[in-house]
Amino acid sequence: MSDVRSLPVPDGLEGERLDAAISRLFGFSRTRAAELIVAGDVLVDGSSAGKSDRVRAGAWLEVTLPPPPTTPMPVAEPVPGMKILHEDDDIVVVDKPIGVAxxxxxxxxxPTVLGGLLGAGHRVSTSGAAERQGIVHRLDANTTGVMVVAKSESAYSALKRAFKERTVDKRYHALVQGHPDPLRGTVDAPIDRHPSGDGRFAVVAGGKPSVTHYDTVEAFRAASLLDIKLETGRTHQIRVHMAALRHPCVGDMLYGADPTLAARLGVSRQWLHAVSLSFEHPGTGEWVTFTSDYPADLAAALDRARDES
Structure with missing residues (x-):
């Protein structure tokens, strides 16, 4: 069901283009605002207007917002290449392959981790929203490595709390462009959605607190292998923080990586891998650690970086 919002143009938007005003008022991208205007879903003082028309303070806006898109339910089907690293009554730990959300x-x-587990007959916790039951943390679709999913309700609660309270040790390896200076450091910079509204995230004043620790493991001619520990778990956090340092992950075109270097090393996605995950087991209370080896594409790229250095 559509949602109609009515409001006056604030004094601060006097003289702005209509698409810019709608973007500011509702948090849309300019492109999305323009689409609504062209579709006739924006009225100014009861009449349709052009996206480039200038608005005046006090003019009455009526904006018909489309219904929010519905999130699909997981498709229960096995995911090729997704390995089970550990399973017991409380948790299942997977080695997530490329191209799986x-x-x-x-x-x-x-494909999704949740759908893959259900499709292979694994039970997961019913806690959480229906489309992400048992999911206590996430990896980007093209980031590989260790991920834990809760099977019991008590494990779901305990692990969600552990991730929120930052008692989980999350370790990643990233091959980044160039050589960070200093070789070891911490990025403490807030992250939120990029103002462009194009799906990227960025370091933004007033964003969510985000802390990334990094240490150089090995330096090559054009890149560096970093060991990274996350304190927080924001969407795209490592990718955003490395790009903010001007050392984006090799192959991460979304965040400004050099396509020439990526091609030379044979990388078709961001070189980023969740190498280990450590936490207090929600059933036994024991501190447990699970690790994952580099997948073939990342290992091959690393070998090329060494060969050319």
Missing amino acids: AHPTVGWTG
Whole structure:
């Protein structure tokens, strides 16, 4: 069901283009605002207007917002290449391959960890929203490595709390462009959605607190292998923080990586891998650690970086 919002143009938007005013008022991208205007879903003082028309303070806006898209439910089917590293009554730990999302989201039509587990007959916790039951943390679709999913309700609660309270040790390896200076450091910079509204995230004043620790493991001619520990778990956190340092992950075109270097090393996605995950087992209370080896594409790229150095 559509949602109609009515409001006056604030004094601060006097003289702005209509698409810019709608973007500011509702948090849309300019492109999305223009689409609504062209579709006739924006009225100014009861009449349709052009996206480039200038608005005046006090003019009455009526904006018909489309219904929010519905999140699809997981498709229960086995995911080729997804290995089970550990399973017991409380948790299942997987080695997530490339091209697999943690759970269904709007716009994602590919395989998911949750669907893969259900399709292979694994039980997962029923806690959480229906489309992401048992999911206590996520990896980007093209980030590989260790991921834990809760099977029991008590494990779901305990692990969600552990991730929130930052008592989980999350370790990643990233091959980044160039050589960070200093070789070891911490990025403490807030992250939120990029103002462009194009799906990227960025370091933004007033964003969510985000802390990334990094240490150089090995330096090559054009890149560096970093060991990274996350304190927080924001979407795209490592990718955003490395790009903010001007050392984006090799192959991460979304965040400004050099396509020439990526091609030379044979990388077709961001070189980023969740190498280990340590936490207090929600059933036994024991501190447990699970690790994952580099997948073939990342290992091959690393060998090329060494060969050319």
